[in-house]
Amino acid sequence: GGPASLARFRGALVGAVLGDCVGGEFEGAEDVPMERVLQHLNGLEQDDRGDGILQYSDDTAMTRCVVQSLLTRGAFDQHDLAHRFAEEYRHAPGRGYGSGVIQVLRRLSSPRLTDVYQPARAQFGGRGSFGNGGAMRAAPFALAFSDPADIKRYSRLGAMLTHSCALGYNGAVLQALAVHLALQGALAVPQAFINSLISEMEDAEAEDHARSDARALNEPEFPYCTRLHKVKELMEKSTVSIEEVISELGNGIAALHSVPTAIFCVLHCLEPQGGLPDAYGGLQRTLAYCLALGGDTDTIACMAGAIAGAHYGIEAIPPAWQRCCEGAEEAEVWAEHLHQLYQRSPRGG
Ligand code: R7I
Ligand code: MG
Ligand code: MG
Structure with a gap:
């Protein structure tokens, strides 16, 4: 499609759910x-x-909350979203949530809470979580808003409900931007795609809070940009x-060790790869490759x-897998509603 x-849109949301469901098998495994x-x-x-035999985990549970909140409110509403996260956790606490975030989700259900960002700020000694839980649910922001400034603002705030460390929420910003660019067809020119992401993250990582969190965690200045440059180097190798x-990139639960990795997997699998079936299309290659990394699969x-689905579209997803x-x-139905919301959303200048 154009x-x-x-x-x-369908490809992006279904691709995200598929990745979560098929990836659950190897989560935490080494040497797959x-x-x-x-x-x-x-x-x-x-x-x-059987239908739906592979269950989704927290990644999809929280993505569904973001989708439903955006569709119901027609805009970003932090109170509504916080409430949905808390309710979802209360109804189905066994979806494999990170061990830190469950405290935030419990506190978000308190009726006395006025500042919904406060519980996240109290995590990990007051710096907040750098886990990938904000990034894993960031795709819907790219499907609801067409203006990159809106995508950046709301993916960041959406992540900050649970992840107030800059390395946590900037992972969400990077993931949402990658989905946004893929939707536009930008993966047709991989070098330009990665360069756009680097220049966006140069802005995001220049803010004081991002600099001080990187320093406090002994990461280089501009940690995401540094990783994206590594992605570029790996792309250039034969x-x-x-x-x-x-x-080089990681396969762990920190957003910094997983979002650039996911982006690399998509780029690497744009072309057929040895060791993967010839019959596989690009989206199938991408998911298989992610699973073979082990770790936070x-x-x-x-x-x-989500990124690959936005690039290849729903036709690339085998019906049997779905x-x-x-x-x-x-997810396919919700993608249609998000598409309508996106088309009504103001374009950036
Ligand atoms: O980030 P989060 O929602 O977890 C998402 C992951 C995904 O892989 C899901 O599929 C699910 O399996 O969990 O949950 P958090 O609890 O905020 O962060 C995840 C983990 O990262 C924490 O339990 C910690 O082990 C680690 N972590 C930190 N450790 C030390 N200091 C995150 N932030 C810190 C930190 O600041
Ligand atoms: Mg999970
Ligand atoms: Mg996981």
Whole structure:
């Protein structure tokens, strides 16, 4: 489809759900052979697999809250979103939430709370979480708003309800921007895509709060830009091993060690790769590659799935895979509603 087509919106949201559902199998695993990944994915094609057999985790549970809040309010509403996160957690606490964030989610349900950003600020000794929980649910901001300034502002605030450390919320900003660019068709020119992200993150990371958090955590100045430059270096190499990706970019639960990794996975799999079935399309390659990294596979595949889905569109998603994943059919319907909201949203200048 063309830029910002409905097929791309569907692809982005369904891709995110698929990544979470298929990635759950290997979350926390080390040394995942590609053979095991392909076995797992081949299983999705078998007719006797029940509908929605692979359950989604916190990544999708929170993404659904963001989608429903944006659609119901027609805008970003931090109180509504905080309430939905808290209610979702109360109803289904067993979706695999991070061990720190559950305290925030409990406190967000208190009727006495007036500042909804306060519980997140109290995390980890007052600096806030640098986990990838803000980034994993950032895709809907790129599907609801067309102006990059809105996408940046609201993905940041949406993440700050649970992640007040700059390394946490800037991961959400980066993920939302990557989905936004992919929706526009920007992955047709990979070098320009990564350069745009670097220049956006140069702005985001120049703010005082980002600088002081990077310093306090012993990270280089402009930590996301530094990682995105590493992504560029890896893109230029003729061969890249899984071990190299893990050691250069990471596969962990910190947003800094997973958002640039997800972006790399998408870029790396734009072209056919040895070790992956010839019959696989780009989105299938991307998800398989994410799973083979091990570590935080549900979240890396969820984020890469959103970006790749925005690039390839819904046609790239095998119906059998979609059927196996809880919430994937519904995601397609919500993508249509978000597409309508997006078209009404003010364009940036
Ligand atoms: O970021 P968060 O929502 O977790 C998301 C991850 C995804 O992989 C999901 O699929 C799910 O499995 O969890 O939850 P947080 O609890 O805010 O952060 C995740 C973890 O990162 C924490 O439990 C800590 O182990 C670590 N972490 C920190 N550790 C030390 N200091 C995050 N921030 C800090 C910190 O500042
Ligand atoms: Mg999860
Ligand atoms: Mg995870």
